[in-house]
Amino acid sequence: MLRRLHGLPGVVLALGLTVVAVTGAVLSLQPALDRATAPMVPAGTSVAGLAAQVAARHPGISAIRQRPDGSLTVAFDDGDARGVERVDPATGTGLGPYQVSETTRVITSLHRSFLAGDAGRAAAGLGALAMLALSVSGTLLLARRLGGAGALLRPIRGTPAQRWHGELGRLAVAGLVLSSLTGLWMSAGTFGFIPEAQGITSPVTASGGAPAPVGTLAALRSAPLAELRELSFPDPADPTDVFTLRTAAGETRIDAATGAALAFAPATTLEQINDLVRTLHTGRGAWLLGLLLGLASAAVPVLGATGIMLWARRRAARPRVAANAPARGADTVILVGSEGNSTWGFAGTLHAALTAAGHRVHIAAMNDVGTAHLAADRLLILTATYGEGYAPASAKSFLSRLARLPGRLPGRPPVAVLGFGDRNFPHFCRFAQEVADALETKGCPRLLPMKRVDRRSSQEFAQWGQDLGAVLGHDLTLSHVAEPPKTVPLMLAGRELYGEAVGTPVAILRFEAPRDPRTGAPGRLPSFEAGDLVGIVPPGDTMPRFYSLASSTRDGVLEICVRLREGGLCSTFLHALAPGGAINAFIRENPAFRPTEGRTPLILIGAGAGIGPLAGFVRANAAGRPMHLYWGGRSAASDFLYEHELAQHLAERRLTSLKTAFSRDVEGGAYVQDRIAADAPRLRELLKQGAQILVCGGRDMAEAVTRALEPVVRPLGLDLATLKSCGRYVEDVY
Numbered sequence: 001m002l003r004r005l006h007g008l009p010g011v012v013l014a015l016g017l018t019v020v021a022v023t024g025a026v027l028s029l030q031p032a033l034d035r036a037t038a039p040m041v042p043a044g045t046s047v048a049g050l051a052a053q054v055a056a057r058h059p060g061i062s063a064i065r066q067r068p069d070g071s072l073t074v075a076f077d078d079g080d081a082r083g084v085e086r087v088d089p090a091t092g093t094g095l096g097p098y099q100v101s102e103t104t105r106v107i108t109s110l111h112r113s114f115l116a117g118d119a120g121r122a123a124a125g126l127g128a129l130a131m132l133a134l135s136v137s138g139t140l141l142l143a144r145r146l147g148g149a150g151a152l153l154r155p156i157r158g159t160p161a162q163r164w165h166g167e168l169g170r171l172a173v174a175g176l177v178l179s180s181l182t183g184l185w186m187s188a189g190t191f192g193f194i195p196e197a198q199g200i201t202s203p204v205t206a207s208g209g210a211p212a213p214v215g216t217l218a219a220l221r222s223a224p225l226a227e228l229r230e231l232s233f234p235d236p237a238d239p240t241d242v243f244t245l246r247t248a249a250g251e252t253r254i255d256a257a258t259g260a261a262l263a264f265a266p267a268t269t270l271e272q273i274n275d276l277v278r279t280l281h282t283g284r285g286a287w288l289l290g291l292l293l294g295l296a297s298a299a300v301p302v303l304g305a306t307g308i309m310l311w312a313r314r315r316a317a318r319p320r321v322a323a324n325a326p327a328r329g330a331d332t333v334i335l336v337g338s339e340g341n342s343t344w345g346f347a348g349t350l351h352a353a354l355t356a357a358g359h360r361v362h363i364a365a366m367n368d369v370g371t372a373h374l375a376a377d378r379l380l381i382l383t384a385t386y387g388e389g390y391a392p393a394s395a396k397s398f399l400s401r402l403a404r405l406p407g408r409l410p411g412r413p414p415v416a417v418l419g420f421g422d423r424n425f426p427h428f429c430r431f432a433q434e435v436a437d438a439l440e441t442k443g444c445p446r447l448l449p450m451k452r453v454d455r456r457s458s459q460e461f462a463q464w465g466q467d468l469g470a471v472l473g474h475d476l477t478l479s480h481v482a483e484p485p486k487t488v489p490l491m492l493a494g495r496e497l498y499g500e501a502v503g504t505p506v507a508i509l510r511f512e513a514p515r516d517p518r519t520g521a522p523g524r525l526p527s528f529e530a531g532d533l534v535g536i537v538p539p540g541d542t543m544p545r546f547y548s549l550a551s552s553t554r555d556g557v558l559e560i561c562v563r564l565r566e567g568g569l570c571s572t573f574l575h576a577l578a579p580g581g582a583i584n585a586f587i588r589e590n591p592a593f594r595p596t597e598g599r600t601p602l603i604l605i606g607a608g609a610g611i612g613p614l615a616g617f618v619r620a621n622a623a624g625r626p627m628h629l630y631w632g633g634r635s636a637a638s639d640f641l642y643e644h645e646l647a648q649h650l651a652e653r654r655l656t657s658l659k660t661a662f663s664r665d666v667e668g669g670a671y672v673q674d675r676i677a678a679d680a681p682r683l684r685e686l687l688k689q690g691a692q693i694l695v696c697g698g699r700d701m702a703e704a705v706t707r708a709l710e711p712v713v714r715p716l717g718l719d720l721a722t723l724k725s726c727g728r729y730v731e732d733v734y
């Protein structure tokens with residue numbers, strides 16, 4: 001619901017909101033410029049003093065006005081000359097005609113009405129309302145993603161677009177909420193929804209005597225010039241007319257002959273609110289606030305562009321399901337947890353089969369779970385598992401949303417959970433199990449026991465379909481042919497082999513995009529960062545194997561470190577590949593395994609082929625951010641991967657320190673965890689500076705590293721779970 005409120009409306013309104021925001025940002029510079037150029041009102045000067053000085057030059061003076069930036073202007077009609085002039089508040093001398101530049105006029109009009117009169121004014125008002133809704137819904141979405149309102153300031157991980165959108169959004173949100181609320185109020189005032197100030201309504205009777213010189217009028221002599229808003233002069237042809245003096249305190253009518261105050265109407269609360277709103281919106285009279293609001297507005301185009309990118313990606317990633325029934329009124333709801341989309345394919349097959357059997361079936365992402373889904377007759381959940389047994393992207397917020405629903409309630413639908421995973425991972429379908437347990441705790445009866453599908457097995461899926469059909473009382477044939485991922489061809493450009501002498505052959509393989517066969521022009525690599533995954537489908541198989549990337553697109557090659565596994569189909573294929581040989585590959589982003597932004601130190605820990613992405617992070621560190629690498633191999637002579645490149649990085653300060661451990665070396669064989677334990681004081685110092693730890697390699701190594709790190713972080717009052725939850729301890733483990 002929140003995403004629906006934020007996503008599509010944001011995309012549709014991006015252009016209009018950008019116009020309002022950019023023009024607002026330009027206008028916000030005006031108060032600061034005015035303040036720099038407007039002469040100051042000297043303390044102790046009275047309204048009468050200035051009025052007398054100006055009236056001596058302009059007999060036809062009709063009004064003196066103090067503008068919000070503090071400058072003073074005079075309106076006059078002297079017969080031969082008329083107009084509005086800026087005046088020096090100290091001497092009353094003229095400073096030239098007052099005029100708003102054509103550019104400012106156009107920008108103001110664009111800002112207020114898109115140059116389209118009343119319809120445009122209404123659109124700008126609705127724009128303010130939309131900006132308010134987008135700011136609030138965006139903040140709630142970010143809080144949800146980071147783990148609650150208390151986590152709103154945590155580092156944001158993800159793709160560059162996600163990070164820019166989140167970082168800029170949270171920096172600008174206060175300014176945008178203030179600008180849109182005050183803009184809404186002013187817009188409501190324009191359309192008469194907020195009553196105008198009435199001022200003095202009862203008739204005022206002037207003495208009718210001959211007008212006295214303005215400088216002698218008592219009520220004007222006692223009014224400080226600094227408080228003046230506007231002084232209107234009486235019509236010289238009408239002896240009963242009076243002066244009208246407006247200040248922040250209210251409105252006073254003054255007798256032109258006696259100088260007495262004839263009537264006074266204090267400013268109402270509504271007028272004071274209107275004044276405050278105007279100041280808060282325009283920054284006039286509060287130039288610094290104006291600049292801050294301007295900066296917040298300047299973020300809007302970037303928020304719009306990154307928002308459109310995120311929306312388009314999410315849309316492209318979500319498979320379309322034909323004839324999806326509305327959630328309300330559906331008898332069966334299918335919720336999907338997927339990262340790489342293959343589970344959506346299975347869910348689509350299930351949706352089609354149930355629909356064909358006469359059910360009204362609604363399908364949605366697990367992240368979108370809501371009360372409407374729980375009103376169905378049955379709930380079917382299909383979810384993958386990722387990382388260390390965690391939720392995939394489309395199910396990240398499912399458990400927290402479920403937990404927010406009130407405790408055990410009657411009337412929950414019966415549930416069947418089907419987990420998709422890979423038996424090679426130690427936490428096979430763990431997330432699916434967690435979901436099944438959480439639903440049981442919530443009081444949802446079991447429609448079927450939880451089942452697991454290993455490596456997208458069509459047979460296991462079909463079997464589950466039969467079980468489901470049996471409880472539904474009809475046949476259910478689920479024949480699903482998994483759609484192969486869309487791959488691109490890449491060619492092996494170079495290889496280096498290490499570790500043969502110590503029984504762990506590891507190859508560094510560098511791939512390039514094939515040249516255009518007609519023109520011979522170099523091909524384009526897909527877009528990726530070090531730490532992302534490349535999926536490679538070995539010949540004769542449909543299941544991709546994933547390898548962590550040691551390079552980014554900017555390096556011009558796709559680089560991976562592959563350890564040869566006994567009987568491993570893909571690693572055997574890759575080790576046998578000769579230069580010029582081709583692979584079919586696709587990129588899977590891995591935004592969870594990236595260095596945080598900024599210059600806080602990084603502690604990189606790995607063993608064996610796990611050095612790949614870590615070497616990639618170091619290579620990209622042209623800015624010389626502190627990076628400390630701990631790496632373990634078997635023998636310095638045989639499998640010291642990237643040895644020369646790392647020495648070069650140390651010399652160039654891309655790498656701050658390197659600690660290696662070789663388990664088979666004669667002089668005191670050691671593992672990477674031994675180096676960590678020995679370096680505890682230094683690591684503590686780095687963690688105190690906010691360091692992030694990135695671990696890459698085999699599962700046993702990662703577990704040993706955790707055991708070594710716990711006693712390192714404990715004296716700091718920290719633990720690895722806390723560091724993990726705020727993105728300061730991330731792993732890429734296989």
Ligand SMILES: Cc1cc2nc3c(=O)[nH]c(=O)nc-3n(C[C@H](O)[C@H](O)[C@H](O)COP(=O)(O)O)c2cc1C
Pocket residue numbers: 337338339340341342343344384385386387388389390392420421422423425426427428429430455456546
């Ligand atoms: C990086 C990565 C980590 C994975 N981690 C696990 C895991 O911990 N447990 C598991 O059972 N499956 C794991 N898998 C396997 C996926 O859950 C499985 O391939 C699933 O079918 C993917 O579904 P999807 O394409 O809809 O995301 C992992 C796959 C990848 C690529």
